[in-house]
Amino acid sequence: ILNVEQSPQSLHVQEGDSTNFTCSFPSSNFYALHWYRWETAKSPEALFVMTLNGDEKKKGQISATLNTKEGYSYLYIKGSQPEDSATYLCAPQAAGNKLTFGGGTRVLVKP
């Protein structure tokens, strides 16, 4: 069982501000790193799947970086909007496309 840590557990951001948070995971037996966005009362939706060390992905104002050697990934939100409020989950992928999810970072963007 992998130990996947996300920090912080929650954060409040003023609308228009930028923020970032971390996912740490064991770097051995690594296939890929997934990020999911999970809005309240909905189901998780994939943001990024990252496989290569140094990989960077971007979707709108949300981007992510990956360091497989040291076992961490950062997710950045630039110019946060209220609709960015959600829980962001990271999950390293093992063989068989099995994911181990972290506890998530809950982001609340205040207007």
Place this chain on the structure above:
Amino acid sequence: NAGVTQTPKFRILKIGQSMTLQCTQDMNHNYMYWYRQDPGMGLKLIYYSVGAGITDKGEVPNGYNVSRSTTEDFPLRLELAAPSQTSVYFCASSYPPGSYEQYFGPGTRLTVT
């Protein structure tokens, strides 16, 4: 495509009762998964399947059973419900092999009292 569908949406069970949570996907995905949402702990993998007729245990399989007779369906069975199984259950599927995103169903909220 409807994607991943789950039934029922809500259910209340008494301790010791049994039930089956249904999951169906119409994307022709071979890989399917069952997760439970534990507060503050994210999602925990219960069981998964890499194709019809093949299932395997995840992190928290105790108290659950699965079957995979078709590509589309992956039901989760609770035989003797316990309060510790109160949770939100999500079914997901993905396109194999490789590093593909998982598509989640809307979830089933189960309360065992």
